Amino acid sequence: MTTYADEKQDLKGFTNNGVDSDTEVASFTDLIAEDHSHDIKLRTMSWQKAAWLLAGDQVCLAIMAQTWSLSVLGWVPGIITMLLAGALFWITSITMHKFIMKHPQIRDICDFGYYAFGKSKIAYEFTGFMLLANNIMLIGFHVLTGAKILNTLSDHSLCTVIFLVIVTLIGIIMSLPRTLNHVSFMSMFSAAAMGLAILLFLVFAGIEKAPLYGYLGDYPTAGPVKTYAFPLAGTDFVACMNAVLNITFLWVPQILFPTFISEMERPQDFPKSLAVLAAISAFLFIVPPAIGFRYLGQYSTAPAFGSLGVVSYKKASFAFVIVPTLVIGVIYANVTAKFIYFRILGKSRHAHSNTATGWGVWAGLMAFIWAIAFIFAEVIPSMGDFLSLLGAAFDSFFGFLFFAVAYHQLYRGQLWKGATRSVMTVIHIFIFFVGLFLLGPGLYAAVKAIMADYAGTTRPAFSCVNVAI
Template sequence: MASQLFDDEKRPHDPAQVNELGTDASSTEVLNALMTEDHQHDIKLRTMTWQKAAWLLAGDQVCLAIMAQSWSLSVLGWVPGIITMVLSGILFWITSITMHKYIMKNPQIRDICDFGYYIFGKSKVAYIFSGFMLLANNILLIGFHILTGAKVLDTLSDHSLCTVAFSAIVMIMGIVLSAPRTLQHISFMSIFSSACMGIAILLFLIFAGIEKAPLYGYNGDYPTDGLVHTYAFPLPGTTWVNCMNAVLNITFLWVPQILFPTFISEMEHPQDFPKSLAVLVAISTILFIVPPAIGFHYVGQYATAPAFGSLGVVAYKKASFGFVIVPTLIIGVIYANVTAKFIYWQLLGKSRHVHSNTFIGWGVWGVVMVGIWVLGFIFSEVVPSMGDFLSLLSAAFDSFFGFIFFAVAYWHLYNGKLFDGAFRSMMTLIHVFVMACGLFLLGPGLYAAVEAIIADYSGSVSPAFSCASLGI
């Protein structure tokens, strides 16, 4: 079956050809053929169990961004903040299930670019556009993780080296850890990543609870902005741009689906992905809401992003923030792997090197991976406000990868029966809301992100490749 469906000149992962190869075959036959073909190679990609996929998902999601959610609550207040978090979680679950169902009907999809290609009518323009967004999003995120790693080392060492040197060290460590070509190997690293981030969060909560007062907030040192307090709604004077950026900060945490098609394509049984997703949702629901809420309770209006910066005792700050170096590196490795695979398949997708232990195969993989991390390093040094640019990414790219893509996929899945019964009608209305959310992020959300960048640029801007300390 595999040889009949997919010959060597028409690789199943070429989005311009795969549909024609599978026109007379069911999705199950295509999936079985893909699995059979993959297991004949030296380097087997489709090997992850659903448990290992769950580790990988947790490794990607249990990240430093959790520690920025207390700041989002300090901007939005309890009511809008918690509503945004819960709603983001619900939409994340629903859209991820929609994505999985669509991929199960088109199992030849191997990344978000293939996904965009199919849902927009096998459009090469959509494929190229998705590829551009994938590269821009992931490489900038790798740059952010390099910058975060430098921030951790700066904090722990009291700025014993130039920050550029610390960034270079993190980049080199990332390149070394990115050597594996399969996500199964990286899923093992994700266990340690999640554990270290969990320890960092727990230590922060303990230290925030036992110390007398926070150190400082964005409005001054404690108690410049008064005693610590919390509030149900945004404080008077809070701008719409700040509120929108706080919302983007929350949605950014809940929208990792840009990686999911690649994860699914490397599972031994892709139909089991909902099990992995359920584990992730359970973990995320707890970690994305409870620690930020406790942090907001203890540091109130003094919350910073990340919240470690609010701790009043320097030793507490170092003890908790230090563990973040592990998830910072591993999450960068996950994004680098997905990015490298996209480039790698464009270069070698039709050759034997892509699945074999050849000098050319490993050489190209190494060059691509080094190039990705070096680009990330450059962006980390030349972008003055990486946080603002992440808000820009959230508005520009997450609007597609977290909302619009899956509303369109849902329409393809149920076109002609969108209102067959109460449940289907409800799900259709939910996906209409998903589309509206995506368009809102792409419009007003993008405007707010750009306004924040303009405001930052109007003040002092850090020079490129600065040695200045990034320590919190």
């Protein structure tokens, strides 16, 4: 039986002018006290550890796909899209935090949807489905990425299926810790490894004579390396829309945030963690891709490592990506497993105690989640295009629509009270329509790209085909 967030714990001290901090602290204090009475304590993260967890999730391989987005859109539309995505990310994340302060019993994005849509059980179940689909497909993407890395480093020394199995087994083992507080420790190494991979790529791209190849052909068949302000002639809507979805996908991780907040010892400190992430993201999501575009131009690939002309350069930089590939998969697996875990065990002692049943269910769920992700990694011909599909189908909700609706719930009846509130209302109306645009034309472009994948030569499922970059 589904256990919904306890409606009796709604805060009474919240006003439409903001959050009553005294009330929110008292309410969260009660929840934390209850949590700390259990054997397994979830609400233990400091804001610093939450910042590391956020960075570990966001400093990822998708950064290396932004160079390709710039090569499709050009400097002007590309940079504008990046800056706009960053600004909307900050605004929607703050709206999410304010909404959770009003409903401290929210444990995940499903509870968030339940309250945002007027305590709708339909919204809860629909959000649960999207959470599972989004996260398991993303874990599948990381399984496939891990196999790509191992293929690249070993010159395809083993069948790709074996590499996929190896990555899956490692992922299951790394996912066994129950608390995000433990996972945040892994995230420190993940962010550092990805940062080093990006740095090495930029150095190698700068010192080599020319890139190896791009989607327009091997160097120099597409002419000398060049950059441009706007899309090249012949660039169609589908390509541009998928480049935009690539950018928004990187900037929209909020599907995980409610779970992160629910495991903080002081959830009211989450904006501090968010500020650290915003500073890191503003630099890494724009500067390295811009430098990469400068050196690769129209020969940019996704990820950009594939454009490097010297094999040793490609291997040296791409090797470090194995760490964030595994750790980010672990983060998504943890959030996914907790949603199913508490639906199975509810508030029984097994849910929070070191019992054989509790640990058995947890380990079984992890094995099941990674196994399904393994199948996705095998049968999907191009995970890149499926990331665009995720961006359109799910990020439209979890990055935009949900928070426009939550804002309306927060300030219903006082949406136009004062100049600042009016401006924020207009921004959230814009956010709502951005979500609709991604869900409509964005989903169309993603599906067209996937259809093109299947129309061409695709990697057979469960094959030993080399997937090295």
